[in-house]
Amino acid sequence: MNSLKIVSLVFFVRSMEQIPCPCCGERLNVIGSRRRKYLTSQSLPQVVVIRRLRCCRCGRIHHELPDFLVPYKRYAGEAIEPVVANELPLSVAVDESTITRWRQWFAERAEHFAGCLESIRIRFGYGFVGGPSDLSLSVLQRIWHYVGDAPAWLARVVRTVANTNQWVHTRSAFCPSWQGYTIML
Ligand SMILES: [Zn+2]
Secondary structure (H helix, E strand, O other): OEEEEEEOOEEEEEEOOOOOOOOOOOOEEEEEEEEEEEEOOOOOEEEEEEEEEEEOOOOOEEEEEEOOEOOOOOEEHHHHHHHHOOOOOOOOOOOHHHHHHHHHHHHHHHHHHHHHHHHHHHHHOOOOOOOOOOOOOOHHHHHHHHHOOOOOHHHHHHHHHHHOOOOOOOOOOEEEEOOOOEEEO
């Protein structure tokens, strides 16, 4: 559960979960905060204030993102999700080149996401829909097999992959959550 307070339309994200360091599993200390801008599916600019945390063992810096954001993406997950799932008609106010870029981004990572979800299912054995997925399914169907296809499925993928330190990125970040879940990057 997160508690949020609104000051001048800026959300402060505070995870009530105790998410450990995704790198080594140790406790994280809050060392500051910073603004994170993003755009909604209608391209409206929004700002959240996210916390910076440092691991007391490995010293790595992480950022606590609400899980409606996708790490390193300017748009919220609600904008990206219908695009990468090829939903029609699209009601997202973005240009064609952005749509193409998101689809390419997802196509490059979808097998990695499905593999992470499968490995987590084997390791922890709970929290996922059903047992092993049928490999004859499309990669998106395999992802949905684990996290369901209800809205915010992309958030569930991002949160699970990021919080187990399997997010493919060039900088260190992490995800805690919004209304219950966050992502640590
Ligand atoms: Zn650590």
